[in-house]
Amino acid sequence: MMPQPWLDRRIQSLFPVALVSILLVGSVRLVLDNLKSNQSHIFQSYGKTDQSYQQRKPVFVSSADRFENGCNVFEGKWVWDNVTYPIYTEESCPYLVKQTTCLRNGRPDSLYRNWRWQPNACKLPRFDPLKLLDILRGKRLMFIGDSVHRGQFESMTCMLQSVIPDGKKSFHRIPPMKIFKAKEYNASIEYYWAPFIVESISDHATNHTVSKRLVSLDSIARHGKSWEGVDVLVFESYVWWMYRPTINATYGSPDDIQEYNVTKAYRLALETWANWLDSNINPLTQKVFFMSMSPTHLWSWEWKPGSDANCFNESYPIQGSYWGTGSSLAIMKIIHDIFQKLKTNVTFLNITQLSEYRKDAHTSIYGERKGKLLTKEQRADPKNFADCIHWCLPGVPDTWNEILYAYLLQNHQNFL
Incomplete structure (x- = not known):
């Protein structure tokens, strides 16, 4: 069911309240570091790949590793699979933060970990970490976006x-x-905090607030210095734009602050991003992906008419056709329009619809707020404290990565 116009007024009154208290969770663990350039000492020590590295025998991708040409991997259904899923566990991965470790944080059910995405007309290749590492040998893969993308x-x-x-x-x-x-x-998987992609006063990873947003719609160079030469770039930006229908921003002059409609501001920001791509990306050596919006499940009346809750206590995916009001069709159209004008080849990974069904997979009350797990009193008030934006891990983001992996296989050129 597609969102109806009469919902707009209710959404605009509720969305800011839900977002202002939730989005701060994703940034509390990071600290100030202005050494963002590839020339910095930190990057030279930890981020740069060694160009002299001698590759071993190159990986061979067979036809069985690729999905059929013309198959839409984003159309399908979630099927129960407690044999091959989850791909990993909380205990097996030391790099997860408390924000996403729902079971460790007290979630009583674990069903959300055992759903596998099955496209209608083809099969996704089974994720093979060794094959992906071979494909990434001597390369950098970077995720760029907000805390959902993190x-x-x-x-x-x-x-x-x-x-x-x-x-x-x-x-x-x-x-x-x-x-x-x-x-x-000699491969690196990296994350770069840039919630608006373009520059903003929220680029300090901890010292910012959601409510006091100020975006520089035509400024991206400072970020871009850290993206130059990265072999695989994966961009995402959505939920930080949706706090209110308007946003304070500059365009042209850094001193000329104006209030923009969010959709207009988003279009200008993506145009700046597109111009950066066309001026800086080498199509022979670099691949660029853009993730569509990660849906929210803030209002249960959307899938359960008459209810007055949210994603809390949901244990199963939504059945049947569904499109929630947390995903903006206007933003989707802007992305489509920008891509039509791009000279650079960008692969659009449209994970929105498949993720829409997963009302069960958010961190809810089993995550963090301001760097701390929710108190007993806060957990007793899920209507105000449930996080229906971020996702438990393992969970839905694993499927996003399986799709990304499938496209990297699809585009891989074998060398004899």
Whole structure:
């Protein structure tokens, strides 16, 4: 069911209350670090790949590793699978933060870990961490976005790290980045905090508030210095834009602060991003992906008419056609329009619809707020304290990474 216009007034009154208390969770663990450039000492020590590294026998991707041409992997259903899922566990991955470890934080059910995404017309290849590490040998894979995207980065790290022996992997928190390295492969999986993609006063990973947003819609160069030369870039930006229907921003002059409609501001920001891509990306050596919006499940009346709750205490996916009001069709159209004009090839990973069904997989009351687990009193008030934006791990972001992996296989060129 697609969102109806009459919902707008109710959403606009509720969305800010839900977001202002939740989004702060994702940034409390990071600290100030302004050494963002590839030329910084930190990057030289931990982030740069060694160009002299001698590759071993290249990986061979067979036809069985690829999904059929023309198959839409984003259309399908969630099927129960308690044999091959989850791909990893909380206990097996030392890099998960408390924000996402729902079972460790007291969640009584674990069903959310055992749903597998099955496309209608084809099959996703089974995730093979060794094959992905081979594809990434001597390369950098970077996730760029907000705390939801950081969850996808942590998911990918967990999916890979189990096959790497101790002593041959490392993990460094260097705000605004996190860097996981597989030393034997000279490969790195990285995360870069940029909730609006373009520059903003929220780029300090801890010293910011959701309510006092100010975005520089035509400024991206400072971020871009850390993205230059990265082999695989995965971008995402949505929920930070949706606090209110309007947003304070500058465009042209840094001193000319105006109130913009969010959709107009988002379009201008993505145009700035697109221009950066077209001016800086080498299509022969770099791949670019863009993740569609991660849906929210803030209002249970959307899938359960007459109810007045949220994602709390949900244990099963939504059945049947569903599109929640937490996902903006206007934003989706803007992304489509920008992509039509891009000269750079960007692969759009449309994970929104498949994630819409997963009302059961959010951290709810089993996450953090301001760096601390919810108190007993806060957990007793899920209507005000449940986080229906971030996802438990293992969980839905693992599927996003399986799809990303499938596309990396799809695009991999075998060398004889």
